[in-house]
Amino acid sequence: MAPYRTALTIVVLALLAPFLYDRSQVLVGFYKNNPIRLSKVNALGQQDIKFADKIRSCEDAIIIESAGVAILPCDAGRERWNTVMGFFVPGPVPRGELYLYDYKNAAAPDSESLKRLEVIDYAPGDDYHSLGVAFDEPTSTLFVANHRHDGPRVDLFKLDLAALKATHIRSVAHPLIHGPNAITLRNSNEFFVTNDHHFTWAQSRFLTQAETYLALPLGTVVHVDISDPDTTKATVVARVPFANGIELVNKTTVAVASSSKAQVNLYSIVDGEQSGSAPALTYSSAIKLPYHVDNLSLTSDGRLLMAGHPHLPSLTKYAASRWICNDATELAKADGTMKEYCATGQAASGASEWTEAGGLRHLYIDTEYPTSASVNYDPDRKVGIITGLYAKGILVWRD
16 A cells, blocks of 8 residues: 555656646746846937826837837736736726827937827726726727726727727627737727636635635636627637737748746647637747736737736735825825835836747846836837836837
């Protein structure tokens, strides 16, 4: 009996070894990437944190190179209402906003380069809380992952950049789109959307955290077809631990960020033989990062950009305090410990680029601009933008 038990123990340990090693690296990162020990990198050019007194909590961004502008979805209400991180602070929740940043002229004053887009025909009005966004330039349509109080969905807005207007044209809701986080478009009528978790915070705080820290492959990538205005077709095409940012690298490859695994998975896209059927995703490889990846973007010259969070414990603490630190009334009522943290608390950022030929290159790993969630770059104008999940303003650099 003893040899049998020994053999069984060896088999179990062998099966568990990859999982235990993988999770141990997360714990190592919790130590190494603490803001007081973080190994910093800054490979950006001339840089500036802009609009810190006007916008905050801009999770994602879209650069429209043809116009030399960026679309910024910003949501100060995320300080009180965050369905991904589990913050549900009682009281009124400010609605999210859409901004247009004209980055073409570096000498233009901030008052001229940042404009708010007027949202038209959107119901239920103030209940708008954006996460990832995607833009279809041929139809000038913005796709927004929206975590409304009455249920998440993907909302579509027709943009008129000259008139600074965003007109709501459609809401896409489906049982398989239960926690939309990021979106990438195949064409005007097809897109992939990630659901970061299977278990939501509203269902179970314990199960959500277990799913995150055990890196359980319960997050999903969903293919959505909205070519029929009356019907939404949705199909799960991949399962990923904490599926977050997503981006088409080319017509046959899609990249998906796994925040729990601190990596970006690359999948081959195989279209179905029958017309109208969902494509299949086949895992091919992974890009390992020294931080937990949030959103992805692709430059026009083929660089995959990624941004994320090097140290989850400090990110969580920083994020959970913003509803106090950024509210003068709440801050006045806070105790001395909280006031001190509001003045000195830090959260790290990470931003990198990858190409198949050149590999991985880190652009920014630092705390000066906190909680990076997306990075975008215009290679012709040599302008880059980093947005922060809970940061004031955006980080803009010019090479």
